[in-house]
Amino acid sequence: MTAATDLTLAGARAALARRELSAVELTRAHLDAIAALNPRLNAFITVTPDQALAQAGAADAALARGDAGPLTGLPLAVKDLFCTAGTRTTAASRILGDFVPPYESTVTSQLLRDGAVFLGKANLDEFAMGSSNTSSAFGPVENPWKRQGEENTVLVPGGSSGGSAAAVAARLALGATATDTGGSIRQPAAFCGVAGIKPTYGRCSRFGIIAYASSLDQAGPVARTVEDCAILLNSMAGFDPRDSTSADLAVPDFAAACERGVKGLRIGIPREYRLDALPAEIAALWEQGMAWLQAEGATLAEISLPHTRYALPTYYIVAPAEASSNLARYDGVRFGLRKDGEDLKDLYERTRAAGFGEEVKRRILIGTYVLSAGYYDAYYVKAQQVRALIRQDFDRAWDQVDAILAPTTPTAAFGRDEKQDDPVAMYLNDVFTITANLAGLPGMSVPAGQDAKGLPLGLQILGRRFDEETVFAVGRAIERNAGFSALPALRAAA
Amino acid sequence: MSYTIEGASGAWEVVIGLEVHAQVMSEAKLFSGAATEFGAEPNSQVSFVDAGFPGMLPVINGECVAQAVRTGLGLKAQVNLWSRFDRKNYFYADLPQGYQISQYQFPVIGRGEIQVELSDGSTKMIGITRLHLEQDAGKSLHDQHPSKSYIDLNRSGVALMEIVSEPDMRSPEEAGAYLTKLRQILRYLGTCDGNMEQGSLRADVNVSVRKPGEAFRTRCEVKNVNSIRFVMQAVEAEARRQIAVWEEGGEVVQETRLFDTGRGVTRSMRSKEDAHDYRYFPDPDLPPLVLQQDWVDQLKAALPELPDERRARYVGEYGLTPYDAHVLTLEKETAAFYEAVASGRDPKMAANWVTGDFFAGLNRHGEGIGESPVSAADLGALLDLIADNTLSGKLAKEVLEAMFETGKPPAAIVEERGLKQVTDTGAIEAVIDQVMDANAGKVAEYRAGKDKLFGFFVGQTMKAMQGKGNPALVNELLKKKLG
Numbered sequence: 001m002t003a004a005t006d007l008t009l010a011g012a013r014a015a016l017a018r019r020e021l022s023a024v025e026l027t028r029a030h031l032d033a034i035a036a037l038n039p040r041l042n043a044f045i046t047v048t049p050d051q052a053l054a055q056a057g058a059a060d061a062a063l064a065r066g067d068a069g070p071l072t073g074l075p076l077a078v079k080d081l082f083c084t085a086g087t088r089t090t091a092a093s094r095i096l097g098d099f100v101p102p103y104e105s106t107v108t109s110q111l112l113r114d115g116a117v118f119l120g121k122a123n124l125d126e127f128a129m130g131s132s133n134t135s136s137a138f139g140p141v142e143n144p145w146k147r148q149g150e151e152n153t154v155l156v157p158g159g160s161s162g163g164s165a166a167a168v169a170a171r172l173a174l175g176a177t178a179t180d181t182g183g184s185i186r187q188p189a190a191f192c193g194v195a196g197i198k199p200t201y202g203r204c205s206r207f208g209i210i211a212y213a214s215s216l217d218q219a220g221p222v223a224r225t226v227e228d229c230a231i232l233l234n235s236m237a238g239f240d241p242r243d244s245t246s247a248d249l250a251v252p253d254f255a256a257a258c259e260r261g262v263k264g265l266r267i268g269i270p271r272e273y274r275l276d277a278l279p280a281e282i283a284a285l286w287e288q289g290m291a292w293l294q295a296e297g298a299t300l301a302e303i304s305l306p307h308t309r310y311a312l313p314t315y316y317i318v319a320p321a322e323a324s325s326n327l328a329r330y331d332g333v334r335f336g337l338r339k340d341g342e343d344l345k346d347l348y349e350r351t352r353a354a355g356f357g358e359e360v361k362r363r364i365l366i367g368t369y370v371l372s373a374g375y376y377d378a379y380y381v382k383a384q385q386v387r388a389l390i391r392q393d394f395d396r397a398w399d400q401v402d403a404i405l406a407p408t409t410p411t412a413a414f415g416r417d418e419k420q421d422d423p424v425a426m427y428l429n430d431v432f433t434i435t436a437n438l439a440g441l442p443g444m445s446v447p448a449g450q451d452a453k454g455l456p457l458g459l460q461i462l463g464r465r466f467d468e469e470t471v472f473a474v475g476r477a478i479e480r481n482a483g484f485s486a487l488p489a490l491r492a493a494a
Numbered sequence: 495m496s497y498t499i500e501g502a503s504g505a506w507e508v509v510i511g512l513e514v515h516a517q518v519m520s521e522a523k524l525f526s527g528a529a530t531e532f533g534a535e536p537n538s539q540v541s542f543v544d545a546g547f548p549g550m551l552p553v554i555n556g557e558c559v560a561q562a563v564r565t566g567l568g569l570k571a572q573v574n575l576w577s578r579f580d581r582k583n584y585f586y587a588d589l590p591q592g593y594q595i596s597q598y599q600f601p602v603i604g605r606g607e608i609q610v611e612l613s614d615g616s617t618k619m620i621g622i623t624r625l626h627l628e629q630d631a632g633k634s635l636h637d638q639h640p641s642k643s644y645i646d647l648n649r650s651g652v653a654l655m656e657i658v659s660e661p662d663m664r665s666p667e668e669a670g671a672y673l674t675k676l677r678q679i680l681r682y683l684g685t686c687d688g689n690m691e692q693g694s695l696r697a698d699v700n701v702s703v704r705k706p707g708e709a710f711r712t713r714c715e716v717k718n719v720n721s722i723r724f725v726m727q728a729v730e731a732e733a734r735r736q737i738a739v740w741e742e743g744g745e746v747v748q749e750t751r752l753f754d755t756g757r758g759v760t761r762s763m764r765s766k767e768d769a770h771d772y773r774y775f776p777d778p779d780l781p782p783l784v785l786q787q788d789w790v791d792q793l794k795a796a797l798p799e800l801p802d803e804r805r806a807r808y809v810g811e812y813g814l815t816p817y818d819a820h821v822l823t824l825e826k827e828t829a830a831f832y833e834a835v836a837s838g839r840d841p842k843m844a845a846n847w848v849t850g851d852f853f854a855g856l857n858r859h860g861e862g863i864g865e866s867p868v869s870a871a872d873l874g875a876l877l878d879l880i881a882d883n884t885l886s887g888k889l890a891k892e893v894l895e896a897m898f899e900t901g902k903p904p905a906a907i908v909e910e911r912g913l914k915q916v917t918d919t920g921a922i923e924a925v926i927d928q929v930m931d932a933n934a935g936k937v938a939e940y941r942a943g944k945d946k947l948f949g950f951f952v953g954q955t956m957k958a959m960q961g962k963g964n965p966a967l968v969n970e971l972l973k974k975k976l977g
Contacts, residue, residue, distance in 0.1 A: 082549075083548060083549045089548070091548070096548065099548065101547070101548065101549070102542075103542060103547075103549075105549060206549075206551060207549065207550075207551055208549040208550075209549050210548045210549050211548075211549065211779075213778075214778035214779050215778035241553065242551060242553060243551050243553075244551065244552065244553050244554065244779060244780050244781055245778075245779065245780075245781060321775060322775075322778050324583075324773075325581050325583050325592065325593050325773070325775070327592075328583060328585065328591065328592020328593060329546040329547075329548070329590060329591050329592050331585065331587075331592060333587050333590070333645070334545055334546065334547075334590060335547065335548075344586075344587055344643075345585075348585055368773065371583070371773035371774075371775055372771055372773060373771045373773075376773070376774075376775070380775055
């Protein structure tokens with residue numbers, strides 16, 4: 001029999017339903033894997049074994065009663081950006097090091113409602129700012145994958161949801177919650193060889209998720225299969241009156257949409273994504289993806305997204321601007337870290353100097369600058385105008401195509417010591433993912449192949465607003481054709 | 495003659511604009527469900543949203559928007575069907591989010607106007623620039639501990655309307671009249687209780703001076719003035735200070751000042767150079783505020799009668815003098831009281847009694863109309879006793895005073911004190927006969943043509959009747975008997 005930690009979420013659900021496995025056994029297997037591997041991977045900031053086992057016990061009772069929900073007994077990791085009542089929630093920052101929220105985020109409360117078991121809080125880049133999960137105040141996360149022949153080189157898991165992706169890849173959890181502001185679900189999913197979807201902005205409530213950039217932040221799942229992502233998103237999504245930006249729309253059956261097939265779908269290939277610097281193996285994988293979809297009856301069309309090249313600078317104005325304001329509440333007055341000073345200003349300066357890491361400080365400074373009198377029009381207003389043009393690019397594309405296929409990232413996972421000196425090189429990693437956030441579109445990364453050194457590579461599917469169903473259908477077709485079965489070097493039961 | 499201040503170099507004109515912060519009357523805060531009651535235990539009315547906790551999001555309170563729209567309609571102002579909330583960023587200990595949610599670029603209410611009444615009987619239109627919704631901050635308490643400040647977040651997130659006037663006022667009186675009228679309109683609408691002592695209405699006063707005919711000179715803002723009287727004082731003090739600066743060859747610098755009510759002067763709070771850069775930008779947590787015209791129309795249809803309309807009605811329908819109509823409509827409660835008294839009675843007589851003896855009685859007893867020991871129904875009953883000749887006007891005054899003292903209805907007082915007016919002609923004639931007998935000489939003088947003596951006989955008769963004689967009957971019978 002497959003090890004409990006190797007089961008997919010859907011597979012584990014079936015095994016629990018058949019009573020081949022108890023929720024406590026399943027949870028214990030994952031807790032054991034965490035105990036064995038987390039000291040090295042650092043995918044979790046906080047592990048909650050007692051709570052997990054209690055939830056698993058309750059799940060077994062529910063299963064015995066025949067009263068199981070869609071996620072009963074399934075062990076998940078929760079990105080430590082989601083507030084969890086009674087469990088420390090840090091945003092991977094010293095400034096929230098001891099913060100225990102008295103409330104539960106809407107997304108996690110819906111997962112709990114559906115019976116999920118929470119193993120603990122997954123590591124991330126501090127305040128979700130980063131693409132390598134190296135900016136966490138609780139230490140970096142290690143990618144469980146190794147370049148062939150370079151077993152001692154530590155690779156980054158991507159970010160900001162690096163802990164979520166690494167935990168799922170290494171079989172420390174069946175799935176995980178994550179958030180995506182500029183690629184923070186899709187890029188780590190690609191780097192770690194797992195699937196992840198950022199749904200349409202407004203599909204999941206942001207209530208109780210620690211804000212980075214409010215107009216871009218969106219929650220979504222990371223799991224090992226497209227179907228598992230669909231199952232998780234069905235629980236996470238839905239209208240929430242406590243979030244004014246959440247969409248008052250019914251949640252479709254995403255899992256059912258996975259098997260729709262792609263016959264007759266028109267797939268767009270954005271001309272502007274064919275970067276000169278794109279490594280040949282990524283370009284080749286992209287071509288392969290097109291061929292798979294074509295073979296299944298989809299048609300391809302080259303499209304143009306002419307403002308793509310402005311996406312990165314636009315993002316690095318909008319996101320830091322919102323962040324500089326969103327993070328003003330971490331002032332040492334009411335909760336979290338406090339460093340007393342001689343007066344109020346001194347208290348602010350000491351608290352924030354000690355509490356925030358370098359990348360967070362950098363983005364607060366950028367954001368404060370672009371909103372300043374005299375610069376606001378040149379930066380923030382201009383960025384909003386460009387953002388509207390980027391959205392318009394996609395609106396035009398949707399007249400021609402039903403989904404867009406692109407690489408998720410311009411490279412495979414890189415080494416922890418690479419790119420760290422040059423923030424701009426790091427920011428370039430988000431070049432394919434950022435547009436979906438700026439336009440509010442759903443985007444999914446599916447593991448589709450490996451590079452020459454055996455590292456996973458992802459393909460990305462973008463869809464119309466609130467048309468995750470087509471994204472799932474295309475994602476599942478890619479997954480089926482790719483037959484991705486490679487395993488990371490570091491994993492449970494390995 | 496327009497108001498000017500005479501300086502060494504001649505007459506100076508004063509230019510005044512007001513920014514008024516009015517707390518919206520609402521059960522809950524602007525973006526959270528927390529309560530808004532005044533005077534509650536510190537930090538007892540604070541939600542996680544108000545305290546700026548991580549992951550908390552604002553959700554607009556529709557009732558606060560309705561109140562702002564009602565106010566806009568009451569100010570005859572443009573209602574903007576599309577408006578937006580912005581963040582005003584600054585750090586302070588009583589500002590939990592590190593920003594105030596306000597409407598900077600696109601306010602919910604645009605241009606409007608207010609007609610103010612001045613003491614010389616003239617009126618003046620004052621332009622309203624805009625009205626926008628914003629959150630209040632909490633309160634820092636610096637006097638509770640020798641080295642620490644305490645923070646009370648009860649007010650954090652409470653909805654405020656900031657109402658900005660055009661620089662249309664030219665005298666302390668006009669500024670006072672504007673604030674009085676604005677407060678009156680808000681109270682009529684029920685959108686702000688107008689209580690300046692509790693801080694639910696506060697004014698920032700912008701003042702500049704100029705020589706008549708000149709363009710505007712630099713203005714200063716006097717922050718947080720909390721009574722109408724202080725607004726008028728602050729205008730004059732600030733204008734005189736600026737005149738002195740100009741006349742000494744100096745230059746007025748734009749700055750924020752505070753009014754020292756004890757010394758009657760303004761002093762500098764912060765200069766333009768120290769002004770915050772608030773880094774306004776649209777709040778990404780809140781979609782634009784989009785109103786439906788139908789909804790605005792419904793609010794308009796349900797709007798209560800406003801003071802100007804009510805005053806016009808009192809003059810037109812009731813035949814009151816403009817002055818009485820003005821006095822009776824100043825406060826919504828007074829108007830309601832008056833209408834209860836006037837209902838089914840002679841409206842002019844009711845107005846005379848309310849503005850005359852009733853107000854005098856309230857003053858004497860140091861009560862507001864809300865705490866009046868005399869109810870409108872009882873005052874009405876007193877008027878009925880006059881109308882049916884039970885009481886003379888003079889007796890009625892006595893009864894009213896007794897009503898103020900005891901809170902009893904007039905009939906009970908008349909009964910207890912035997913104050914009932916005598917209308918029995920036989921009884922009155924008997925008294926007149928006695929008076930004439932006792933004053934035979936004066937009767938002769940009167941009959942010889944000394945008409946002025948008539949008043950003497952009325953007085954003597956009333957005195958003999960302890961004032962209870964019906965004055966009309968006394969007059970009539972005296973005339974008959976004196977021939």
